[in-house]
Ligand SMILES: *[C@@H]1O[C@H](CO)[C@@H](O)[C@H](O)[C@H]1NC(C)=O
Ligand SMILES: *[C@@H]1O[C@H](CO)[C@@H](O)[C@H](O)[C@H]1NC(C)=O
């Protein structure tokens with residue numbers, strides 16, 4: 001080898017090494033911050049992302065025009081001659097719903113499946129000559145459309161003679177739970193309430209036994225009750241979460257069927273040691289069961305519910321009751337179509353995408369992987385803007401229009417809850433003027449601006465207080481053409 005060959009050789013090696021180091025440098029990202037406990041479980045995270053789920057109240061009450069049956073109804077009145085669970089599931093799919101929950105048994109004790117432990121069920125009805133099984137048809141229809149299934153089995157039973165005798169009734173209830181959770185494949189949510197007969201104050205529900213059995217039979221199920229353990233009630237049946245709504249709460253302060261916890265479960269607890277997010281149950285009509293005399297709520301009411309449930313860090317459980325034919329009434333189908341259409345209209349376009357983004361600082365600098373560009377991608381959990389830890393309590397992210405102005409009336413902010421819910425206080429400024437001063441964000445927070453439609457050059461979101469560094473996974477500036485604030489001060493902001 002000549003000297004020049006050697007030199008070329010050395011230069012080549014040096015150059016290769018340089019390239020290697022340079023590319024390694026490019027790949028090396030800053031590590032994510034430590035989580036702030038408690039965290040959601042895998043199943044709770046899946047549940048949260050569903051946003052809207054659907055309840056189907058159906059049973060003897062549908063045929064007696066009542067909300068609470070007496071338990072004395074004859075199974076012979078149950079005859080939904082045109083029952084087609086595919087139509088229910090199509091309705092759910094059209095509404096963008098990924099989980100549908102059925103009242104397998106309501107307080108009247110009538111079972112929508114052929115239970116081995118009672119004849120107060122579809123067995124005694126003329127429907128399909130007593131050979132029908134609504135639960136099976138419900139499950140088949142949902143699964144054929146890729147929709148998950150949930151079930152409600154009322155603890156209160158006004159029919160069964162064992163009700164009131166603790167051992168006998170709890171055995172009966174557990175026997176039915178086993179039937180439902182063994183026979184019908186995967187069940188993703190089970191719904192419990194604490195309702196009791198006023199003449200059965202001594203009746204004790206063995207919730208610990210029930211919950212253990214549920215988890216044994218269905219590993220990815222979420223158990224809903226006033227007190228969780230996986231999903232908690234929001235404390236009312238209007239579909240409204242608290243203005244402040246933490247997914248964290250202290251399980252030790254909760255009990256089922258206890259009216260005095262209604263406010264606590266409505267807002268959660270910033271210092272709570274358990275992750276038990278809230279579900280907002282509400283009916284599309286006044287009643288939970290179908291009544292000929294009732295009509296679905298108006299679109300504006302349903303949107304209000306959406307903003308106060310999904311827009312306050314909760315999942316909306318919307319009840320849509322099948323009628324006596326065994327179908328979802330056309331008026332409900334149309335209303336749901338409108339609701340889904342409206343939500344898509346409002347949120348499919350994000351005006352923030354037309355803006356430059358600036359921030360107070362970024363964890364690991366520009367190329368660390370936590371930059372503000374993450375709030376504009378499609379991942380609302382695992383990519384996020386993480387500010388610089390040193391900027392304590394002075395964190396902000398600002399969107400500046402590239403040219404002209406943007407016209408909007410809704411601000412959407414989301415936290416990367418996979419690392420814990422953190423934000424305690426936040427504010428929104430439009431062209432330097434404070435238009436929102438609120439508390440929690442959570443998975444999703446939606447602010448409809450009280451000012452109405454705003455035309456602006458820039459929007460700044462300030463995180464005023466948080467547990468540790470706030471992690472913002474998504475931000476949206478949207479235009480809601482359906483939103484009519486009570487006082488319309490269109491685009492007039494006063495200093
Ligand atoms: C249900 O069973 C009870 C007790 O065995 C019996 O008295 C009743 O007639 C049965 N009802 C029906 C509808 O079969
Ligand atoms: C409770 O009252 C209902 C009537 O309101 C009755 O049918 C039922 O047998 C009573 N239950 C108990 C345990 O006394």
Ligand SMILES: *[C@@H]1O[C@H](CO)[C@@H](O)[C@H](O)[C@H]1NC(C)=O
Nearest residue numbers: 164165198199200201202203
């Ligand atoms: C409830 O239990 C108490 C004590 O065991 C008993 O005295 C009372 O009669 C029971 N009440 C009912 C409604 O069964």
Ligand SMILES: *[C@@H]1O[C@H](CO)[C@@H](O)[C@H](O)[C@H]1NC(C)=O
Nearest residue numbers: 253254255256258259260261
């Ligand atoms: C109901 O909740 C309150 C407030 O947490 C608590 O003090 C009370 O003991 C609870 N009652 C029952 C019966 O669990």
Ligand SMILES: *[C@@H]1O[C@H](CO)[C@@H](O)[C@H](O)[C@H]1NC(C)=O
Nearest residue numbers: 249250253264269271272273
């Ligand atoms: C919840 O538990 C935490 C930790 O024990 C405690 O600091 C907090 O005060 C509790 N919240 C309430 C409302 O008692």
Ligand SMILES: *[C@@H]1O[C@H](CO)[C@@H](O)[C@H](O)[C@H]1NC(C)=O
Nearest residue numbers: 323324325327328329330331
């Ligand atoms: C139930 O809804 C279906 C679908 O809209 C309709 O055809 C049927 O007439 C309704 N039944 C009753 C009793 O209203």
